[in-house]
Amino acid sequence: MPLVDIAPWAGGDPAGRESVATAVDAALRTSGFLLVTGHGVPDDDRAAVRDLARRFFALPDDVKARYAVTVGGRGWLPPGVEANAAAEGVTSPPDLKETYAVGADTPTGDPDLDGFWFPPNVWPDEVPDLRAAVVRHVGAMRALADDLLRIGAVALGRDEDFFTRHTGNPSYTLNINHYPPLTEVGRPTHGQFRIGAHTDFGTFTVLDREPGAGRLQVDVPGHGWVDAPYRPDAFTINVGDLLSLWTGGRWRSTRHRVLPPQAAAPDEDLVSLVFFYELDPDTWVEPAGHAAPPVRAAEYLAGKLAQITVPSAAPQNVQHRSRRPGRPQAALPPLRRRPV
Structure with a gap:
């Protein structure tokens, strides 16, 4: 997993931009992962989101339950509602985590799309400062993800806006994942992880994580499961399925997982900020080389979100996109046939 300083891209020098594009392309063709510095996102902003999120996760469960949603919703995903390994078609225990999720909320005017992909976010009254901190962080993550898409387009010999012309009003999600300690969750069941083995689904994922014994691992071709390197000033970047498909498999959407809490570190308590960037929902992804x-x-x-949902563990009276009681669950937007 190489380390790439992307600061020269913003500098405007053609040679610097080319070197960044070449380095990013090489990383995405091998492991599908890289560490990125020179991103311009202040450390204090990331720390503020993490600290405020810890205040929310420390609240009693009956308080957090006011904001309970299931996978794809906006609010609190309690432990037991998500199993990422199920996206690979395997039966898996639920992931050992809880999440506060926010996402894209700019409506398109199309009720079918807006009800599912762009509902209003939900903010906990008990942590009033969380909203401003998260909104600031999400803005920085979206800007970084668009920069990475521009870098990638240049690396492929395409127009710089080849990908970003499809991110005018994209779907995206920030999952603030809390991995509780072993002393809280108890011994994992067989095959249970903090996050089970999976690939991501969209374009780029931008991850800000904490190091720990229950760490991120990447399934690197020819090497198997490898511990992902960590630098506190770097974001971990990886390719999602749609972007891999778009490049005809040139860039790898690589399997990864987060290990369960370890007996050697029973009090380890981690929070990760995971930004999943996608596309305008109506985008048709044409694989390179067909x-x-x-x-x-x-x-x-939507199909992937359905796969990783654990229906039997969904909280009572939970709505897909809203915590307001009595509101119907948003339906999957209808299939729109590709224009010919």
């Missing part, structure tokens, strides 16, 4: 049929982003992503 290696596979085109897919519509909305259908692909």
